[in-house]
Amino acid sequence: QGYVKRMKALAKKFDRFMEHVLDEHNARREKEKQNWMAKDMVDVLLELADDPTLEVKLERIGVKAFSQDLIAGGTESSAVTVEWAMSELLKQPHIIAKAVEELDAVIGKERWVQEKDVQNLPYIRAVAKETMRLHPVAPMLVPRLAREDVQLKGYDIPEGTDRKSV
Incomplete structure (x- = not known):
């Protein structure tokens, strides 16, 4: 073929x-x-x-x-983020409506969004950030091993336990 x-x-x-x-x-x-x-x-x-x-x-x-x-790598991670954003937005049409409303008010219907416009689109920026928070492309937390018995936020963590921390 x-x-x-x-x-x-x-x-x-x-x-x-x-x-x-x-x-x-x-x-x-x-x-x-x-x-x-x-x-x-x-x-x-x-x-x-x-x-x-x-x-x-x-x-x-x-x-x-x-x-x-x-x-x-950069292309793949961007594509995955866009896919997740679309998936989340399709489940919540009221968010799409609010984003479209912001676009119409700031950009209008006569031109495409440009890089310089992004600073004036706080709702759409928030949608993008929330998408990346909900569905990070790469793990943000690194695994750690507790070297001794500790208490963390009221929880007992025994020595040798894998935990995640920032």
Whole structure:
């Protein structure tokens, strides 16, 4: 059905894109010389790749792989958050109505929402924050092991118990 062929073609296209991104970052670094400062993760990775003192050498292909993981991870987490928001909103039409009302009042029906508009949309920001609170993409709490018997908020926690804390 051509899936493998299409996948290989897309992989080549994405590799060319990543090469272009790395070349742009390197060109900026070369142009700015002494004034250059890392502005993003790609800059940091390229800087590490050029560090001769590293015990394990980071090659350009590794920089591309890490960058690809960052892009994919960011895209996936955003998509999951949007899916959860839609799921929650469909169960509560009155919240959708209030969000639409805010959009109509602040943005109107003639244009799309822009980044600069977000600060003027407190209700929609609250909906987004509540979605992330209810359905975090990554766990916010790290597991801890109680090293001794303790009391926490009136509860007895025996030594060796797994607990979660901020």
